Amino acid sequence: MSDDIFQIAGKTYNSRLIVGTGKYQDFAQTREAVKASGAEIVTVAIRRVNIGQNAGEASLLDYLPPSEFTYLPNTAGCYTAEDAIRTLRLARELLDGHKLVKLEVLGDQHTLFPNVRETLKAAEVLVKDGFDVMVYTSDDPIIARELQEIGCCAVMPLASLIGSGMGILNPWNLRLIIEQLSVPVLVDAGVGTASDATIALELGCDGILMNTAIAHAKDPVRMARAMKLAVEAGRESFLAGRMPKKLYSADPSSPVSGLIAAAK
Amino acid sequence: MQLSLNGERREFPDGITVAGMIEVLALTGKRVAIERNGEIVPRSLHAETALADGDVLEMVVAVGGG
Numbered sequence: 001m002s003d004d005i006f007q008i009a010g011k012t013y014n015s016r017l018i019v020g021t022g023k024y025q026d027f028a029q030t031r032e033a034v035k036a037s038g039a040e041i042v043t044v045a046i047r048r049v050n051i052g053q054n055a056g057e058a059s060l061l062d063y064l065p066p067s068e069f070t071y072l073p074n075t076a077g078c079y080t081a082e083d084a085i086r087t088l089r090l091a092r093e094l095l096d097g098h099k100l101v102k103l104e105v106l107g108d109q110h111t112l113f114p115n116v117r118e119t120l121k122a123a124e125v126l127v128k129d130g131f132d133v134m135v136y137t138s139d140d141p142i143i144a145r146e147l148q149e150i151g152c153c154a155v156m157p158l159a160s161l162i163g164s165g166m167g168i169l170n171p172w173n174l175r176l177i178i179e180q181l182s183v184p185v186l187v188d189a190g191v192g193t194a195s196d197a198t199i200a201l202e203l204g205c206d207g208i209l210m211n212t213a214i215a216h217a218k219d220p221v222r223m224a225r226a227m228k229l230a231v232e233a234g235r236e237s238f239l240a241g242r243m244p245k246k247l248y249s250a251d252p253s254s255p256v257s258g259l260i261a262a263a264k
Numbered sequence: 265m266q267l268s269l270n271g272e273r274r275e276f277p278d279g280i281t282v283a284g285m286i287e288v289l290a291l292t293g294k295r296v297a298i299e300r301n302g303e304i305v306p307r308s309l310h311a312e313t314a315l316a317d318g319d320v321l322e323m324v325v326a327v328g329g330g
Contacts, residue, residue: 020330030328045329048270048322049296051289060328061295076329086299090324093304094297162330211330 004239006206008184009100009132009153011070013040016201017231018072018186020211024220027063033214034064036224041070043102043209045077046091071095072134074102079115081105081122088126101126102156102188102209104136112162116143120150127151136188139173141180148183155181156188156209159200163212165192168199178204194223194230201234202242265317276315283310285321298323 006013019039024030034042042064073091075084088101103122107115114137126133132153137143139157147155157177160166167190168174178185184206191197191210200208208231217223265278267285276285282305286292298305299322305313315321 021328022330024328027328043330044326046297046324047327049291049294049325051270051272051274051323059294060326071326073326074329086302089304090297090299090322091326093306094295094324094326209330215330 004235006184008041008134011100013070014038015040015228015231016207016235017197017227018043018207018209019214019224019227020209021060021064022211023215027058027060029220030060031063033220033224034069036221036228037214038228039069041072041100043072043074043211046073046075046087046094066095066098070100071098072100072102073098075104075122077106078104079106079118081118081125084118084122085125085129088131089129092131099130100132100134100153102134102136103152114138114158116140120146123147123150123152134186139170139177141173141176144177144185145180148181152183154184154186154206156186158189159187159196160190162189164190165213165216166190167192167196168203171199171203174200174203174205194226197227197230198234198237201231202237204238207231265315267315267318268320270321270323278317279314281311282313282315285315286310291323294325296323296325 006016015038017037017039018041019034019037020043021030075087078084078087084103084105092098105115105118105122106112116138119137123133123135127150134154134156135147135152136156144155159168186207186209187200187205188209191213197208214220214224265276266273267276282298301320
């Protein structure tokens with residue numbers, strides 16, 4: 001919808017779907033899925049150069065050029081504020097001063113649950129350092145509010161654990177977060193299928209970030225298209241405003257008068 | 265001299281610059297970012313930054329991730 005504007009850190013985007021670029025079969029499939037999803041922002045990870053690899057080898061940047069997509073470098077795999085800050089400073093250097101980043105500080109290798117204490121610490125440093133910080137966090141409404149107060153440009157609570165595909169386990173907390181915050185709220189992590197994405201947007205989330213739900217579908221490109229439609233449907237449904245649920249009073253959709261008379 | 269590059273000790277000619285090291289590794293023109301002893305070396309300074317024995321370097325790229 002042309003009058004439905006989605007902005008992050010002052011920049012307007014058409015798509016409310018942000019996609020990851022990991023776990024695909026190859027770069028060609030990554031590109032095809034990203035294109036099918038309609039996403040304009042793609043997350044990337046920052047990793048050591050594999051020294052000794054064939055220098056002519058293709059890289060992700062050849063398939064998803066930064067001129068065509070907004071890169072969102074992440075701190076996946078970081079377990080301390082310090083590592084996350086270092087990683088994003090390297091990302092900024094790598095991407096020519098790029099400011100938009102995804103902060104995630106993990107607390108546990110088994111669950112990949114966020115370490116909120118370290119996340120808050122890193123967010124403060126990064127915001128002061130001039131970064132536009134989209135922050136992955138737990139679905140705690142108080143922490144979400146603190147992250148907004150620190151100056152994060154978007155708060156991204158999990159729907160369920162990273163890569164679990166368990167869907168939205170606590171819609172009530174998400175609703176509380178959405179109602180309290182003025183910065184965009186995006187569900188990040190846990191989405192398994194298209195209906196999960198629709199529910200997130202129907203709840204009033206401004207957007208959604210996902211990777212595994214697309215990359216690990218049997219047909220990733222087709223699932224990417226499904227997610228695009230699901231996000232659009234969810235947003236439209238949210239804006240349209242659903243009818244109230246009525247547990248006991250049925251209300252027929254056809255006229256109750258003008259029925260033919262019983263034959264004598 | 266010895267440098268620690270991405271966690272591995274490697275031999276390089278004395279006084280080599282960051283740009284020189286990148287060339288030796290056949291990575292010239294690749295989009296990489298470099299941290300030397302915990303501090304970023306901006307691309308604009310690669311040619312003039314001479315490395316010293318024992319320097320600890322991290323060299324990174326963007327890869328697929330969620």
